[in-house]
Amino acid sequence: MDGALQQKREKRFAANLVARFSRGHFAHASPITLALAALALAFAAISFLIGPAHLGAGELFSGLFASHGTSTIIAREIRLPRALLALVVGAALGASGAALQGLFRNPLADPGVTGVTSSAGFGAVIAMYFGFAAINPIVLPASAIAGALATSTILYFLSRSGAERTALILAGAAIASLATAMTALAMSLAPNPYAITEMVRWMMGSLKDCTLADLALATPPVALGIVILMASARSLDALTLGEEAAQSLGVDVHGERRRVVIGVALATGAATAAAGAVSFVGLVVPHLLRPFYGYEPARLIWPSALGGAVLVSAADIAVRLIAPDGQLLVGVMTAMIGAPFFIWLILRMRRET
Amino acid sequence: MSAVLSFDRVSAGYRGRVVLNDVSVAIEPGRVTGLVGPNGAGKTTLLRVALGLLEASQGEVCVLDRALRDWSREARARAIAYLPQNADAHWPVEAQRLVALGRMPHRTPFAPLSPEDTTAVDKALARCDAAQFVARRMDELSAGERARVLLARALATEAPILLVDEPAAHLDPVHQLRLMELLQEEAAQGAAVIVTLHDLALASRFCDEIVVLQSGRIVSQGVANVALSDRVLASAFGVTALKASALAQEQLPIIPWQRL
Numbered sequence: 001m002d003g004a005l006q007q008k009r010e011k012r013f014a015a016n017l018v019a020r021f022s023r024g025h026f027a028h029a030s031p032i033t034l035a036l037a038a039l040a041l042a043f044a045a046i047s048f049l050i051g052p053a054h055l056g057a058g059e060l061f062s063g064l065f066a067s068h069g070t071s072t073i074i075a076r077e078i079r080l081p082r083a084l085l086a087l088v089v090g091a092a093l094g095a096s097g098a099a100l101q102g103l104f105r106n107p108l109a110d111p112g113v114t115g116v117t118s119s120a121g122f123g124a125v126i127a128m129y130f131g132f133a134a135i136n137p138i139v140l141p142a143s144a145i146a147g148a149l150a151t152s153t154i155l156y157f158l159s160r161s162g163a164e165r166t167a168l169i170l171a172g173a174a175i176a177s178l179a180t181a182m183t184a185l186a187m188s189l190a191p192n193p194y195a196i197t198e199m200v201r202w203m204m205g206s207l208k209d210c211t212l213a214d215l216a217l218a219t220p221p222v223a224l225g226i227v228i229l230m231a232s233a234r235s236l237d238a239l240t241l242g243e244e245a246a247q248s249l250g251v252d253v254h255g256e257r258r259r260v261v262i263g264v265a266l267a268t269g270a271a272t273a274a275a276g277a278v279s280f281v282g283l284v285v286p287h288l289l290r291p292f293y294g295y296e297p298a299r300l301i302w303p304s305a306l307g308g309a310v311l312v313s314a315a316d317i318a319v320r321l322i323a324p325d326g327q328l329l330v331g332v333m334t335a336m337i338g339a340p341f342f343i344w345l346i347l348r349m350r351r352e353t
Numbered sequence: 354m355s356a357v358l359s360f361d362r363v364s365a366g367y368r369g370r371v372v373l374n375d376v377s378v379a380i381e382p383g384r385v386t387g388l389v390g391p392n393g394a395g396k397t398t399l400l401r402v403a404l405g406l407l408e409a410s411q412g413e414v415c416v417l418d419r420a421l422r423d424w425s426r427e428a429r430a431r432a433i434a435y436l437p438q439n440a441d442a443h444w445p446v447e448a449q450r451l452v453a454l455g456r457m458p459h460r461t462p463f464a465p466l467s468p469e470d471t472t473a474v475d476k477a478l479a480r481c482d483a484a485q486f487v488a489r490r491m492d493e494l495s496a497g498e499r500a501r502v503l504l505a506r507a508l509a510t511e512a513p514i515l516l517v518d519e520p521a522a523h524l525d526p527v528h529q530l531r532l533m534e535l536l537q538e539e540a541a542q543g544a545a546v547i548v549t550l551h552d553l554a555l556a557s558r559f560c561d562e563i564v565v566l567q568s569g570r571i572v573s574q575g576v577a578n579v580a581l582s583d584r585v586l587a588s589a590f591g592v593t594a595l596k597a598s599a600l601a602q603e604q605l606p607i608i609p610w611q612r613l
Contacts, residue, residue: 105444234457234462240454241440241442241443242440244401244404244406244435245435245437245440248404248437249458249510250430250431250457251457296446297444
């Protein structure tokens with residue numbers, strides 16, 4: 001009798017506790033997620049409104065729905081793809097960074113730092129300047145995804161053979177420089193006379209001059225990649241306990257690594273094919289958002305996608321405000337924010353250990 | 354009582370190096386079995402084979418009367434809980450959320466915690482004297498407190514078999530004693546508890562049965578003073594032991610004995 005009562009009391013206590021905590025969590029997280037979504041849309045709208053052509057908001061919005069005219073061309077073919085592609089690219093990089101950090105249990109992991117974006121850029125450049133992309137538009141993103149996949153697979157095998165987290169990042173940095181060098185080589189050898197002048201764009205990343213076709217090619221693989229990453233999120237939580245403990249909890253760790261590698265390759269590859277190698281987004285965004293989501297890798301992926309969209313949109317707005325002539329590339333902006341942040345992270349990690 | 358975990362002439366190793374050699378042992382429920390042996394004797398490897406993390410090259414492992422290889426990943430995870438050596442949390446998540454990971458084998462993906470899950474989590478936290486940490490982040494806890502939360506994570510699975518690898522290594526005396534008591538309590542509730550230990554004083558005092566491994570073979574097995582005879586201590590560990598009864602008053606070593 002007493003035992004039953006005790007149990008009942010314990011149960012009620014437990015129920016209350018959990019209710020309080022889950023409320024607490026949502027009170028924390030949900031408004032932030034909503035705010036990120038709202039902010040992403042707001043930045044996309046601002047991005048749509050600014051550009052070298054002086055057009056008012058009314059003109060632009062009516063241009064979106066008109067059938068012809070200058071404002072229609074500018075709204076539909078220049079402003080809209082650029083604004084939306086910033087969201088897509090940012091979401092891809094943010095989600096990829098969150099997933100890589102969760103998989104490698106390493107806050108320094110990011111598609112840029114680990115060389116995944118530069119390899120994707122290399123893949124894209126090969127397809128673009130040696131005529132393969134002319135065969136079919138799909139070849140460009142496919143080739144970038146293949147480049148991303150090659151590097152993330154190398155990282156997968158390195159981590160599988162027990163590479164320490166700093167070692168993994170150093171290996172990634174080596175791959176990144178190699179891929180950048182190979183990109184430069186490919187562009188020097190390319191039969192296309194404009195290749196060299198466009199090199200910076202591929203290496204730094206830029207949303208300038210992107211088209212609706214770029215957007216249409218990038219969006220499906222990015223969406224698929226993010227869905228794959230979200231689907232594998234649960235296992236990332238278990239990896240918080242280490243690989244063997246995760247396996248003892250029934251997680252197929254090797255399968256999980258493969259899924260993350262494929263998800264990251266799809267998202268980052270397609271994003272890079274459209275915008276070049278935009279770096280540090282996947283590093284900064286998950287790190288800033290992590291405390292708001294209880295440091296849990298699974299809950300972080302979707303907010304990181306939104307946060308990435310916010311950051312890339314904001315950076316793309318900033319470059320146009322700072323240099324209206326279009327000389328400043330969005331990747332320069334993210335690197336100028338991201339690289340000092342990366343160094344700060346390393347210093348902080350050293351202090352902690 | 355019949356064994357819940359049995360090894361029948363099991364050999365296993367890494368890349369041709371044989372670590373476990375023809376090991377046969379049966380683990381019974383309701384008891385704490387201490388796995389002792391010098392470094393590299395194969396204690397952790399034995400646990401890894403039991404978990405299916407490493408495949409036996411020879412012999413057969415049976416879990417609850419079924420061959421290990423016939424178990425699905427999820428079902429096996431419900432049957433055997435594991436606390437690895439030097440376990441720690443890689444992200445500073447809240448203690449309660451960490452312990453809830455122990456319920457993963459019971460949960461359907463993306464579903465919230467069921468009432469049974471939350472009960473199990475709270476019970477495990479309470480058993481490990483960690484209920485007051487529920488809302489604390491792992492990096493706000495001391496090493497001893499973290500160890501308790503991590504043990505609670507393993508207990509939250511409520512598996513009939515509990516494997517614990519060298520849990521006492523980084524704990525202060527009072528928490529070592531509490532930990533061993535906890536493992537005894539788990540066993541008293543019917544679980545089969547297997548714990549690897551370097552501390553022979555703890556092992557001999559708290560384990561119902563001791564299994565001594567040396568170079569991948571079981572060299573002795575039984576209650577503490579039988580399994581850890583002078584002969585075994587000399588051959589397996591290369592030490593002689595002072596047995597407390599043989600000591601003169603002024604020689605008494607200081608061994609943390611009881612919790613206050």
